[in-house]
Amino acid sequence: MSKRYDLAEVTNALGLPAGLFITRDRGKEAYPLLRQELISLPGGEALVLVFPPDQLIDVSFADETILRLGKEILSGIFGEKAILLEGLSANSLDNIRAAIDLGNSQTREPDRRAKNLALLAFAARGSGWQVVGNLADNLLDTLNLVARRKGLDARQLMSDRSLNLSAASTRLMRLYNLHLVRRKGETTERGLLYLYYFWDYIGDP
Amino acid sequence: MILQRSILHGGIILQAISAERPSRVERLTVPSHLDIGGAEALYRMLTTIAASRCYVLDMRAVQLIDPTGLIALVSAARMCADISGRRAILTNLSKELYFKLRQLQLFDSAQHWLTPIGCEGWHSSCEIPHLDQINGVLGITRIGSIRDVEALVCAARRAFCGVLAEKDAGSLVSVLSELCANVYQHSGDYYGCATVQSYPCGIDDRITIRLSVGDLGCGVRSSLIKRYGDAQKPTIHYLEEALKGKTCRADGGGGLGLPLVRRLVSEHRGYLWLRSETGAVTYENNQKWIARDYLPYLKGTQVSAEIVSLVNL
Numbered sequence: 235m236s237k238r239y240d241l242a243e244v245t246n247a248l249g250l251p252a253g254l255f256i257t258r259d260r261g262k263e264a265y266p267l268l269r270q271e272l273i274s275l276p277g278g279e280a281l282v283l284v285f286p287p288d289q290l291i292d293v294s295f296a297d298e299t300i301l302r303l304g305k306e307i308l309s310g311i312f313g314e315k316a317i318l319l320e321g322l323s324a325n326s327l328d329n330i331r332a333a334i335d336l337g338n339s340q341t342r343e344p345d346r347r348a349k350n351l352a353l354l355a356f357a358a359r360g361s362g363w364q365v366v367g368n369l370a371d372n373l374l375d376t377l378n379l380v381a382r383r384k385g386l387d388a389r390q391l392m393s394d395r396s397l398n399l400s401a402a403s404t405r406l407m408r409l410y411n412l413h414l415v416r417r418k419g420e421t422t423e424r425g426l427l428y429l430y431y432f433w434d435y436i437g438d439p
Numbered sequence: 440m441i442l443q444r445s446i447l448h449g450g451i452i453l454q455a456i457s458a459e460r461p462s463r464v465e466r467l468t469v470p471s472h473l474d475i476g477g478a479e480a481l482y483r484m485l486t487t488i489a490a491s492r493c494y495v496l497d498m499r500a501v502q503l504i505d506p507t508g509l510i511a512l513v514s515a516a517r518m519c520a521d522i523s524g525r526r527a528i529l530t531n532l533s534k535e536l537y538f539k540l541r542q543l544q545l546f547d548s549a550q551h552w553l554t555p556i557g558c559e560g561w562h563s564s565c566e567i568p569h570l571d572q573i574n575g576v577l578g579i580t581r582i583g584s585i586r587d588v589e590a591l592v593c594a595a596r597r598a599f600c601g602v603l604a605e606k607d608a609g610s611l612v613s614v615l616s617e618l619c620a621n622v623y624q625h626s627g628d629y630y631g632c633a634t635v636q637s638y639p640c641g642i643d644d645r646i647t648i649r650l651s652v653g654d655l656g657c658g659v660r661s662s663l664i665k666r667y668g669d670a671q672k673p674t675i676h677y678l679e680e681a682l683k684g685k686t687c688r689a690d691g692g693g694g695l696g697l698p699l700v701r702r703l704v705s706e707h708r709g710y711l712w713l714r715s716e717t718g719a720v721t722y723e724n725n726q727k728w729i730a731r732d733y734l735p736y737l738k739g740t741q742v743s744a745e746i747v748s749l750v751n752l
Contacts, residue, residue, distance in 0.1 A: 251593055256616045259585055259624070290596065290609065292616040293695045325609025332702065336684055336695050 236280040236318065236434050239271050241289070255291040261298025268299055268317075277313045278416055280433040282356075285321040296326075297333045304351050304367075307413050316413045316433055319355040319366070327355060327366055334367050352412055356435060363435070365414070373412075376405045380415050381432040388428070406430045463492045467515075471500040473508025475712050475743065479719075481515050483735045494519035496553070499531035506634045506651035507712065507743040509543065509579060513632055514653055514741070516553035521655075529555040537561060544578035548632060575602045575637035575646070577615075582622045582654075583629040591633060592616050602637060602646065604749035607707075611635070611648060611748070614703050617696030618652040618742055626656025628739060646750050653741035659715040674718030675730040682713060682720065700744050707746035715740040 244264045245252055255264070272281050283300070285291070303317055322330070334351055352367035363381075365374060379394060380386045392402040409415045410430060417428045467484045470477035488494070496515065504512070519527040532540070537558045540546065546555060577598050580591045595615050600608045615633065622631035631654030640647040660677040684698045697713065701722060704711045710723040717736055721729045 251589055254589060254592065256592055256613075257585055257588060257620045259620075290592065290612060290616075292613045293699055294617060294620065297695060323605075323609065325606055325613070328606070328610070329613055332699060333695065336698050336702075 236282050237271070237275055238282045238284050238320075239268070240284045240286070242286050244268070253286045253289040255285075255289060255295045255299075257292065258294040258298050261295040261302075264295070265299050265302060268303060272303065272307075272312055272315060272317065275315055277315065280316040280318050280435070282318045282320050282435065285319070285323075285326065287321065289321075289323060289326060291322070291326040291329055293329045293333045293336070296330045297337065300330060300353070301333050301337065301351065304353055308350060308411075314413075314416060316416075317353065318433060318435055319353055321357075322355055327364075330355075330366050350412060352414060354414060354433065354435075369412075369414075373405060373409055377409055377414055377432075380406075380409070380430050385429050385431050387430065464495060465492050466495045466497055468497045468499075469501050469512070471502045473501060473504040473512065475507050475721075478507050478511035478714075478741075479734065481511050482737050485515055485518055486735050488519055488522045490523055492523050493525050494523055494527045496527050496529050497531050498529055498533075498536060501536060504536075504540075506636050506649045507741070509545065509634050510632060510651040510653035510741055510743075513545070513549045513552070513579065514655060514737070514739070516549055517630070517655055518738070520552040526551070527553045529553055530557055532558055534558075534561060542578070543576070543634065543636075544580070548579040548581055575599065577633070577635040577650075579632050579634045582619045582631040582633060582652075584623055585620075588616065588619045588623065591619055595635065598635070599637075599648075600751075602751055603648070604751055607746075607748040608751070610703050610706075611650070611746070614696075614700050614744070615650060615652075617699055618650075621696050622652060622654045622656070625662050626654040626658075626739060628654040628656030630654075631656065631739075640747055642747075644750055645747050647745060647747050649743070649745045651741065651743040653739065655739035658738065659713075659740055660718075673732050674716050675720060675732045678713050678715060678718050678720045679728065679730065682711075682722070697742070700742065704744055704746060707748065709744060709746035712743045713740070714742075 241255065242252065244267055245254065247267060248260060248263050250260060268283070275281055300317070300319070306312065307316060349368065352365050352369040354363055355366045356363045365377070376391060379391065386406070388399055388403040388406055391397065391406060392399050395402070406428070410417055415430045415432060417430045420427050420429065470480045473481070516527040532555055537555060575598060577595050580594065581587060582591065592612055592615060595612045599611055603611065615635065619633055622628065631652065633650070633652040635648065635650040638647040638649070659681050660674045663677045663680060681694070682697045682701050684694045700711055704722060708724050710721065713720045714737060716738070717734050718730065718732045719734055
């Protein structure tokens with residue numbers, strides 16, 4: 235199960251104008267609130283960050299909150315958790331992409347985690363999702379398959395996509411390491427078998 | 440400064456001067472086109488500002504002021520006031536120009552540094568709409584704190600979200616947010632300012648947007664040299680590095696504002712002008728950079744950009 239967190243609580247807590255998520259300083263103030271929500275989740279769950287309609291998120295705020303959390307999730311300090319983004323406008327998505335791209339640009343201090351960062355963004359009311367950030371085409375294809383199948387293991391992927399077992403396992407493992415999917419292990423007569431699942435996203439109630 | 444009324448225009452100047460007893464009056468003729476070129480000409484005039492003088496900015500030739508020129512005018516007045524100890528006097532304003540500058544909030548925002556004379560008793564023949572009622576214009580707005588940036592961004596959204604296509608309006612406001620935050624976070628100047636104006640561009644579904652943000656703070660070079668510390672490199676080197684995303688922050692974060700402006704300008708085939716101390720870098724129509732060094736010294740930083748945007752149909 236995922237947990238929904240309305241970002242309007244951030245603007246209320248910080249005394250900001252409604253829907254306005256701007257400046258690095260405000261991002262630094264908001265970050266601990268979001269971090270605490272993520273810490274309080276049990277393992278294997280996702281935090282759905284729900285953005286209000288008509289929001290404005292600038293690149294610096296996104297960098298200091300969403301990207302920072304995303305990179306820390308990739309580093310493993312929060313365990314098997316993820317953040318999912320809901321209700322972002324096209325402009326906000328552009329700014330998050332710009333923050334990821336600019337973070338990867340050559341003249342900035344290299345940050346391997348930023349290079350690999352990819353986040354799941356859902357339209358409001360749960361009608362479809364997209365990846366924001368950098369994800370290779372073959373991994374995106376595999377992710378789509380995991381989302382449709384409600385559970386996928388390496389042998390099934392191997393069969394669906396005519397891959398060898400090693401390649402299929404690697405793709406699923408990479409998605410798992412990117413925190414774009416979760417997994418459950420089962421001990422079978424063949425040994426430990428992992429089943430990979432899309433995050434349980436709870437749409438707008 | 441106490442101004443004493445007088446019938447004659449020239450008399451008003453003399454009476455103001457005599458109240459303050461400066462040793463000398465310096466008259467600077469403001470260029471007719473106060474755009475980037477006019478701003479550079481104005482800054483060139485300011486290289487010999489001295490204390491104990493009264494500076495008069497003669498506006499008689501001015502035919503055009505765009506956002507770059509407006510910010511340059513404010514910067515010039517501030518520099519005159521800071522060094523001479525007296526507000527700069529704006530004189531020979533035409534009625535039309537006076538009301539336009541009033542509408543753009545120049546006299547409110549810059550009241551500590553300049554004062555218009557010869558305009559007392561002028562009344563507009565028609566009601567001057569308040570800036571809040573005009574779409575596509577953000578008057579000169581002071582940036583001194585994070586609250587100022589938030590208020591400015593809200594005002595920009597109101598002014599442009601109904602005028603520009605949604606994506607472009609969002610991009611413009613995001614860029615403004617980043618540039619204005621740079622002023623209060625990095626410059627050390629609590630009186631920076633910003634303005635945005637829109638102009639028809641001759642194509643039905645398009646509009647030209649020009650923005651300018653300026654401060655008289657520490658400048659880009661001083662900001663970056665603390666971290667990257669190579670005093671041998673010229674100012675333009677630091678301007679180019681800032682445009683590529685170099686940050687002065689010790690944690691490596693930040694430095695996204697100027698690259699974002701560059702990206703916006705590239706997407707719209709517009710132009711970007713970044714001016715700080717003795718250097719300026721221009722980026723236009725996706726062409727190579729043009730960098731100029733050894734310009735007249737301007738304390739602080741000024742960023743101007745122009746894009747052609749889709750209107751909100």
